[in-house]
Amino acid sequence: MLGKGGKRKFDEHEDGLEGKVVSPTDGPSKVSYTLQRQTIFNISLMKLYNHRPLTEPSLQKTVLINNMLRRIQEELKQEGSLRPMFVTASQPADPLSDNFREAQPAFSHLASQPLLPTDFVSTTPLESCLTPASLLEDDTFCTSPTVQHDGPTKPPPPALQPVKDSFSSALDEIEELCPAPTSAEAVAAETAVDDSKDHASESNVQKPEGLPESRTAESKLMDSLPGNFEITTSTGFLTDLTLDDILFADIDTSMYDFDPCTSATGAASKMAPVSADELLKTLAPYSSQPVTPNQPFKMDLTELDHIMEVLVGS
């Protein structure tokens, strides 16, 4: 970083980022604004999920970074992007858990605020990741963060809420595009529940179907982020899952193109290959291994571990 009195040269990449914010409506400078925003988004994510596990991180810092992410998310949403994508294998949920103390506290501490693939929003400008128009109408802008379940629920409903919403709404998208077996939902719900050491009743699984319509894309992302507030360490991460388990178990994947940028959203057919490249280029700095486009989006645990080592080591 900045050394002791040593002259620090900004490389060109950063030169484009410094200075006053360029209005997003400017033509040629829109790219640099988008680039700047993207970089700040990446940095913010890294900060949230990459801290010393020994002591509680500063709540003020967490709040400010969260606000930054929310703002960018808002902007992206207003620019026509919609639901976050299942992307960024290089932001591994799994190995991150190694770095954090599993302080499995009382359930009320929102233990399962899982870091889902959805949470690492695509690092490409989302306007290039198209979502089927049929889903656009489903988006409403009311947030109901604490929708309580009626009927038999196992504690903690608030903790499970974001998980189910994030997963189930994404899965709902898949469902709408192609009938997926309900076991997919069950898998998602169960795996989410595992982390909180509770076993959700079947009724819990059914409930979220009605919910996604009332959640915005932003709130899905934001649900997981503030989990940091209650529990300082990332106890919310699904520790023993890989993306494979979450996304592809019991889902009929034959219909989907496995571009990394699309995965389970099923919008593969509308994806331009360039978006995947763009995405991968952004991912490249965070990945220690070469990622080739159009490669099935599967990484096993050891590779994620390795990436995490690189990230933490830097």
Add this chain to the structure above:
Amino acid sequence: FLGAGGGNDIQWCFSQVKGAVDDDVAEADIISTVEFNHSGELLATGDKGGRVVIFQQEQENKTQSHSRGEYNVYSTFQSHEPEFDYLKSLEIEEKINKIRWLPQKNAAQFLLSTNDKTIKLWKISERDKRPEGYNLKEEDGRYRDPTTVTTLRVPVFRPMDLMVEASPRRIFANAHTYHINSISINSDYETYLSADDLRINLWHLEITDRSFNIVDIKPANMEELTEVITAAEFHPNSCNTFVYSSSKGTIRLCDMRASALCDRHSKLFEEPEDPSNRSFFSEIISSISDVKFSHSGRYMMTRDYLSVKIWDLNMENRPVETYQVHEYLRSKLCSLYENDCIFDKFECCWNGSDRQIIFHRTVTFFLPSLCSIVMTGSYNNFFRMFDRNTKRDITLEASRENNKPRTVLKPRKVCASGKRKKDEISVDSLDFNKKILHTAWHPKENIIAVATTNNLYIFQDKMN
């Protein structure tokens, strides 16, 4: 007439430096707070290792009129120890976040010191005599056989080498879920407040087993949390009034008489955002890291990342004065965000209450103190002073290279862009690891204490 000196009328000279010389900084030695007591005779520092070191000013030597007394170590004690929160599996840091002195009531000195979770009241007392000549005890403490006592004598106190003892008199614990950032003693000298990220509690100095919650900004749903408390302070004269600042750049003034829980502010101080300066980092740099009332209580000063603002308590919609500390950093905010420097919490302080003394014929007027100079730290071990009257400012450096006593410090200048003049430093050459977060001004004299990472510098003005 004789008046108080302005910031640039004062010629600052190096006086002393305390702390290790080598560049390799031990984590525990990082200074985390600096505070003069009410007379200025004592100067306390707290560090990351949970220790408090108190320096005492030598009595002025009448023959050495060219300098004020030096500060020497008076007492050192371990205030806080690291703890472990078993529920969350997290360490609780022993770092001393704040020290606040109580006004002296008797021979002993009292101070409050706090880490993230626990506040302690320490009594520092001197012992320079000891009793001798007991009838039933030998000098070494062994008991004498009473039957051997044939005469009686009255024990007397004999002088001994000065011993300074620090003992914890009160421990105020278990009242804060979040990290304590401020403590402030009320003008009634009986109560004090402690503030963490989301709550402010009111304590009585004598009572440790309960405190009253007077501000709570924790939302019912933590997912909705977007703002935290960053600093709080009692009004210097009005014992029912206090302020607290937030991470969104607002200051709220509360009156404890209005209701038990001061969730509704009496006044809200906030400056509208300047649209021409908007950036991704606008919110972060607006976060207030310190708030300090002036001695009269008419004004208060806030420090955000790039500036110091003076507020008139009667005007809520904007500050009366704004001073740019290091505006050249505005174009570097992305890098400073990346390396976390943007989250550095700089403190600020007023000059001491050196009174204006006016001689007119046979009458001497002692006017109330004027808070006319503000001081705050920056990077590269620079610190800045702003004179509110002359509107001049100065940048000085705390470094061992300038350590010739009575040599006036040379003003420093940062070159923001373009051609760098001789003796100027370019922004890219600044050392962002050398930050001055904590400074303190002697309450009565022009003596300042400036803390670099692990060293404490003391500067004085050059007396005639």
